Amino acid sequence: MTTVNARTNVKARMSSKINKRALQSNMNKHLYKTLLRTQQGFTLLEMAVVLVVLGLLLGGMLIPLSTQMEKKDRDDTQKVLQDIHDALIGYAMANGRLPCPDTNGDGIIDMGSSCSNDQGTIPWVDLGVGKEDAWGQPFTYRVTGDFADTTDGTGCGTATAGVSFSLCSVADIDILDAAAGNPVANQMPAIVIAHGSNWATTTSADENENTDTDITFVDRRPSMKAAPTFDDQVIWISPNVLKTRLVSAGRLP
Ligand SMILES: [Ca+2]
Ligand SMILES: [Ca+2]
Numbered sequence: 001m002t003t004v005n006a007r008t009n010v011k012a013r014m015s016s017k018i019n020k021r022a023l024q025s026n027m028n029k030h031l032y033k034t035l036l037r038t039q040q041g042f043t044l045l046e047m048a049v050v051l052v053v054l055g056l057l058l059g060g061m062l063i064p065l066s067t068q069m070e071k072k073d074r075d076d077t078q079k080v081l082q083d084i085h086d087a088l089i090g091y092a093m094a095n096g097r098l099p100c101p102d103t104n105g106d107g108i109i110d111m112g113s114s115c116s117n118d119q120g121t122i123p124w125v126d127l128g129v130g131k132e133d134a135w136g137q138p139f140t141y142r143v144t145g146d147f148a149d150t151t152d153g154t155g156c157g158t159a160t161a162g163v164s165f166s167l168c169s170v171a172d173i174d175i176l177d178a179a180a181g182n183p184v185a186n187q188m189p190a191i192v193i194a195h196g197s198n199w200a201t202t203t204s205a206d207e208n209e210n211t212d213t214d215i216t217f218v219d220r221r222p223s224m225k226a227a228p229t230f231d232d233q234v235i236w237i238s239p240n241v242l243k244t245r246l247v248s249a250g251r252l253p
């Protein structure tokens with residue numbers, strides 16, 4: 001009898017252990033499924049958060065990057081423009097006249113006794129300066145013909161031998177702060193323009209003033225946000241600087 005009771009107790013304990021294990025196994029499965037669902041939920045949520053953060057970061061980085069690249073292009077172009085300015089003055093000191101423009105794209109001055117055309121591109125070969133701006137386009141160049149021809153003087157005072165203009169000579173290029181705007185500089189002998197990244201596609205009235213081949217040009221703050229847009233970079237030769245340099249060089253009295 002005692003032996004039977006002992007066996008019954010052992011069976012009961014074993015049954016209890018098996019039930020506990022089964023329960024534990026069920027709980028583990030349930031917990032695993034719950035964790036799996038939770039894990040999947042977190043992953044999707046995390047991915048969404050990561051995508052949003054990445055979007056914000058990339059958006060925030062791309063704008064400054066394009067702004068920095070644009071600034072570098074403009075700075076590089078400005079350096080070439082300054083070189084061209086200095087080269088024009090140096091050319092005038094050496095030759096007694098400003099160079100005529102290049103009109104056929106070979107970088108060489110086109111002229112006979114006077115300029116083939118008062119407006120063209122910078123004669124980069126003759127000046128020894130950069131051929132193009134940061135966007136791979138040539139620099140527009142206009143000169144007052146009387147300051148670049150081989151005729152001494154321009155009809156005022158006494159002409160100095162070997163110099164195309166005199167101290168009293170007046171040039172003809174005017175620069176405004178907008179198309180039909182206020183004067184920025186009047187009667188300049190030469191001007192050089194880099195037309196910016198939109199070189200050939202502009203519809204801006206202010207920029208068109210720099211491509212219409214007359215003696216009026218525009219220089220103003222760059223802005224592409226509102227019409228009329230403007231991204232041109234402009235330099236010109238002051239007649240006073242030009243004449244002072246030629247006096248210093250002993251070419252003008
Ligand atoms: Ca002349
Ligand atoms: Ca432009």
Ligand SMILES: [Ca+2]
Pocket residue numbers: 208209210211212213214215216217
């Ligand atoms: Ca014009």
